Amino acid sequence: MLEETGIEAAQEAHGGEDPGSIVTEALHHLQDSNSLEFFGYHIDLPHLNLMGYDISITKHVVMMWVSALLLIAIFSLLARKRVLAPKGTFVNFFETFVVFLRDEMVYKIMGEETGRRWLPFFLTQFFFILFCNLLGLIPFGATSTGNLAVTASLALITLVLIQVGGMIEQGFFTYWKHLVPSGIPLWLYPIMVPIELMGQLTKPFALTIRLFANMTAGHIVMLSLFSLIFIFKGYGTSVAYIVSGPIVFFALFINLLEILVALIQAYIFTFLSTIFIGAALHAEH
Amino acid sequence: MDLTFFGAGIGAAFAVIGAGYGISRLSSSALEGIARQPEAAGDLRATMIIAAALIEGVTFFALVICLLIALKLQ
Numbered sequence: 001m002l003e004e005t006g007i008e009a010a011q012e013a014h015g016g017e018d019p020g021s022i023v024t025e026a027l028h029h030l031q032d033s034n035s036l037e038f039f040g041y042h043i044d045l046p047h048l049n050l051m052g053y054d055i056s057i058t059k060h061v062v063m064m065w066v067s068a069l070l071l072i073a074i075f076s077l078l079a080r081k082r083v084l085a086p087k088g089t090f091v092n093f094f095e096t097f098v099v100f101l102r103d104e105m106v107y108k109i110m111g112e113e114t115g116r117r118w119l120p121f122f123l124t125q126f127f128f129i130l131f132c133n134l135l136g137l138i139p140f141g142a143t144s145t146g147n148l149a150v151t152a153s154l155a156l157i158t159l160v161l162i163q164v165g166g167m168i169e170q171g172f173f174t175y176w177k178h179l180v181p182s183g184i185p186l187w188l189y190p191i192m193v194p195i196e197l198m199g200q201l202t203k204p205f206a207l208t209i210r211l212f213a214n215m216t217a218g219h220i221v222m223l224s225l226f227s228l229i230f231i232f233k234g235y236g237t238s239v240a241y242i243v244s245g246p247i248v249f250f251a252l253f254i255n256l257l258e259i260l261v262a263l264i265q266a267y268i269f270t271f272l273s274t275i276f277i278g279a280a281l282h283a284e285h
Numbered sequence: 286m287d288l289t290f291f292g293a294g295i296g297a298a299f300a301v302i303g304a305g306y307g308i309s310r311l312s313s314s315a316l317e318g319i320a321r322q323p324e325a326a327g328d329l330r331a332t333m334i335i336a337a338a339l340i341e342g343v344t345f346f347a348l349v350i351c352l353l354i355a356l357k358l359q
Contacts, residue, residue: 206342206346209345210342210345211337211343214341214342214345226313264334264338265354268335268338271335
């Protein structure tokens with residue numbers, strides 16, 4: 001009953017504006033939904049069902065398709081010119097990223113021969129995550145990497161590649177023998193083996209949560225700031241107008257910070273994937 | 286009045302304290318290193334950003350747990 005009087009008092013203070021509806025409206029932008037909305041048009045996406053599992057096309061799925069199409073379009077355009085020193089802003093812009101990833105990340109960690117084989121995968125992963133992150137920052141876009149299922153799938157791909165790559169490169173039994181460090185006494189094995197197995201699972205889990213939380217947290221901060229304007233509306237419309245100026249500036253700053261975070265998180269995900277896969281490929285010390 | 290909300294808030298506060306302390310120590314060492322050897326600035330800057338992103342990743346674990354608590358209660 002204390003809660004009820006509290007909520008009623010809050011509603012009166014807010015001039016009848018229900019705080020719950022503001023939260024619902026804000027959460028709408030964070031969660032996945034079964035419809036696309038832009039410029040007043042509302043497109044309902046199909047619900048699909050496969051043996052009881054819901055595989056309907058949602059907003060995040062469409063955003064992943066857009067990211068994939070962008071990848072295909074941009075990079076097939078870029079790969080067309082094969083000159084040593086290309087001219088033009090578009091080509092040089094992407095060449096900066098690709099050369100940085102190739103020389104400073106993949107080749108440094110994995111060496112040149114193995115790096116050359118794995119480079120396409122890491123480049124694809126980096127640019128896919130980057131485009132997905134950036135698509136969330138444009139109007140009417142949604143962050144697909146702000147969905148736990150999407151980041152879990154990306155981390156699962158990395159996990160599978162770690163295990164399969166390690167097993168192919170080192171041989172099936174050698175790989176699992178190298179799970180625990182060599183030269184430890186036999187009585188430590190019952191402790192070390194579960195710890196090492198858990199270690200193999202926590203690394204992709206950390207990748208998942210890191211990317212998901214970084215992407216969602218930025219949006220939560222911006223949505224909280226904008227919802228603040230609507231909460232102030234309950235105290236009078238002029239108050240809301242006055243307070244919206246600084247809030248919009250602050251939200252702009254947070255938006256720029258989010259662009260930086262999008263770049264950094266895409267790089268961190270790919271960097272850690274490279275390290276894990278590189279460690280699995282040649283773990284002989 | 287549910288004290289669990291209080292717990293979620295305190296949890297988030299401690300997570301931020303930990304992250305702030307860790308990243309401040311990291312950036313102070315990085316700045317010292319750059320001041321001593323300006324040629325190594327590029328390497329130090331890259332390492333600093335990577336380590337800061339990893340520390341923030343751990344912070345976000347705690348933040349996600351606190352958010353789950355707060356949203357489950359509503």
